[in-house]
Amino acid sequence: MAAARRPFFCGNWKLNGSIAESLALATDVRNGVSSLRDVDVAVAPSFTALYAVAKRLEDGPVTVAAQDCFWEEKGAFTGEVAPSQLADAGCKHVIIGHSERRQLFGELDAAVNLKARAALRAGLAPIICVGETLAERDAGETMGRVQAQVDAALTDIDHASLERVVIAYEPVWAIGTGRNATPAQAQEVHHFIRSRIAGRAPAVAPRLRILYGGSMKPDNARALMAEADVDGGLVGGASLSAESFVRLVKEGSAT
Numbered sequence: 001m002a003a004a005r006r007p008f009f010c011g012n013w014k015l016n017g018s019i020a021e022s023l024a025l026a027t028d029v030r031n032g033v034s035s036l037r038d039v040d041v042a043v044a045p046s047f048t049a050l051y052a053v054a055k056r057l058e059d060g061p062v063t064v065a066a067q068d069c070f071w072e073e074k075g076a077f078t079g080e081v082a083p084s085q086l087a088d089a090g091c092k093h094v095i096i097g098h099s100e101r102r103q104l105f106g107e108l109d110a111a112v113n114l115k116a117r118a119a120l121r122a123g124l125a126p127i128i129c130v131g132e133t134l135a136e137r138d139a140g141e142t143m144g145r146v147q148a149q150v151d152a153a154l155t156d157i158d159h160a161s162l163e164r165v166v167i168a169y170e171p172v173w174a175i176g177t178g179r180n181a182t183p184a185q186a187q188e189v190h191h192f193i194r195s196r197i198a199g200r201a202p203a204v205a206p207r208l209r210i211l212y213g214g215s216m217k218p219d220n221a222r223a224l225m226a227e228a229d230v231d232g233g234l235v236g237g238a239s240l241s242a243e244s245f246v247r248l249v250k251e252g253s254a255t
């Protein structure tokens with residue numbers, strides 16, 4: 001990654017963990033990374049553990065992300081959580097448009113954009129996920145799909161707000177499969193995303209962090225991070241053990 005951008009690793013815990021388990025994992029992650037200076041680290045517990053984990057981590061270097069949000073502030077939207085409520089609970093980031101939300105819950109590009117804009121209004125940094133399916137890659141549609149997702153997600157987001165956006169490139173075929181994109185495959189798409197953003201915000205693009213997600217592990221993090229446009233990781237499975245997540249962060253931020 002370029003020296004201008006601080007590496008950023010976010011552990012996406014998905015639907016895992018009681019409050020007690022989340023606190024224990026968060027505490028171990030904080031203790032494991034507390035001596036590292038040149039990297040940003042976040043964890044994304046389930047909604048039920050957000051407040052407790054944020055309280056536990058409030059004095060340390062590790063920040064807290066939510067895994068999703070709604071775009072409205074309040075009202076008759078049973079089951080939804082507003083970005084301002086997440087900020088109130090202590091979150092600094094929110095993951096938006098994860099492929100599991102898109103594939104399992106029918107989340108569309110337009111909803112991703114509404115959520116990203118609402119998160120920014122609430123002072124949160126959205127981590128916007130994009131990525132192609134295996135069928136799209138095999139059909140040569142990777143760049144077209146990613147371009148459509150990036151363009152839609154960033155519609156009507158001004159340059160000042162764009163400074164706070166993080167993009168996560170997560171090829172769907174690599175998520176939870178144990179099959180990561182090669183560093184070259186990741187770099188090709190990360191570079192494409194940065195060029196696309198440079199087209200609309202040339203001053204912001206060199207500073208915008210683009211994370212890789214998809215079976216990132218301690219033993220492939222360093223090679224992925226050696227690529228010029230890979231600035232960190234959104235990490236699922238390997239973030240559920242403090243030992244592997246801390247090792248991954250150390251490996252990834254050592255390049």
Ligand code: PEP
Nearest residue numbers: 175176213214215236237
């Ligand atoms: C993810 O869920 O964002 C992810 C990248 O998962 P995994 O690391 O398990 O592939």
